[in-house]
Every structure is written in structure tokens, then in C-alpha cells.
Amino acid sequence: MTxxxxxxxxxxxxxxxxxxxxxxxLLGVAIGVAFVSVLxxxxxxxxxxxxxxxxxxxxxxxxxxxxxxxxxxxxxxxVTIMGLPxxxx
Numbered sequence: 761m762t763x764x765x766x767x768x769x770x771x772x773x774x775x776x777x778x779x780x781x782x783x784x785x786l787l788g789v790a791i792g793v794a795f796v797s798v799l800x801x802x803x804x805x806x807x808x809x810x811x812x813x814x815x816x817x818x819x820x821x822x823x824x825x826x827x828x829x830x831x832x833x834x835x836x837x838x839v840t841i842m843g844l845p846x847x848x849x
Contacts, residue, residue, distance in 0.1 A: 788833030
């Protein structure tokens with residue numbers, strides 16, 4: 761891991777590890793949004809039709825996007841953490 765200059769935020773510095781985790785989290789959310797969008801676009805198992813005929817379609821869409829974004833974000837953050845180099849004592 762290199763020691764680059766962290767990004768300043770209101771006079772403070774954001775540590776490099778938090779920057780990496782934030783970027784990987786955003787990547788995971790983007791993957792989750794893309795995944796749900798493809799599921800709805802291709803109408804897998806009639807999911808789009810089921811949501812369209814629901815009495816609360818916006819709630820169903822919110823839950824689908826939110827929890828898939830959360831899941832993929834957690835996975836990408838975990839992969840990032842496990843892929844970091846570590847020093848032996």
C-alpha cells in the first residue's frame with residue numbers, strides 16, 4: 761500500500777483505507793443497481809410483471825435496489841479488504 765496524500769475534508773485528512781473502502785462500496789452499489797436493472801429488464805421469472813401489478817410497486821423496487829446494493833457493496837468491500845497486502849511480524 762502506498763502512502764499518498766489523503767483527500768482533505770474540511771481541514772482533516774481522510775485515511776487511504778477509508779478512501780479505498782468508499783470507492784469499493786460505490787462500485788458494489790453500482791453493480792447491485794445494474795444487476796437489479798438487468799433482472800427487471802429481462803423480466804426474469806416474471807419479476808417485472810409481478811412488481812407492476814403490485815399495490816406498492818415503489819416499495820418493492822426500493823427494497824430490491826437497496827438490499828442488492830447493500831449485498832454487492834458488502835461483497836466488494838470484503839474482497840477489497842481480503843486483497844490488501846499484509847506485513848508479517
